[in-house]
């Protein structure tokens with residue numbers, strides 16, 4: 487998800503404050519992620535931003551063994567996390583110190599951490615809950 491356009495700007499402003507923001511429809515109450523200009527559930531454009539709890543469960547996972555990014559040394563785990571609010575997001579699984587390389591299993595409870603980046607806002611990553 488880019489961090490330079492108007493539709494995603496509130497998400498990244500929240501990220502800078504360590505808050506995981508989701509869009510929520512004022513008409514039907516549905517949460518969604520990624521940000522879009524209209525509600526996926528009812529098509530209305532009455533969206534507002536709300537802070538998510540930052541907790542969820544692992545919906546699916548895959549271990550990456552090939553180097554595809556300069557800032558990530560394999561092996562590491564990429565997971566689709568189902569947030570408590572409903573939306574799913576693809577994310578990096580980290581250990582308690584925020585470092586990549588931790589594993590996880592489907593159904594594991596996880597919570598958000600923020601991974602600092604040099605040229606961009608912090609990225610939401612997840613660790614297994616204690």
Ligand SMILES: [Zn+2]
Pocket residue numbers: 511512513514515516525526527528529530
């Ligand atoms: Zn709606």
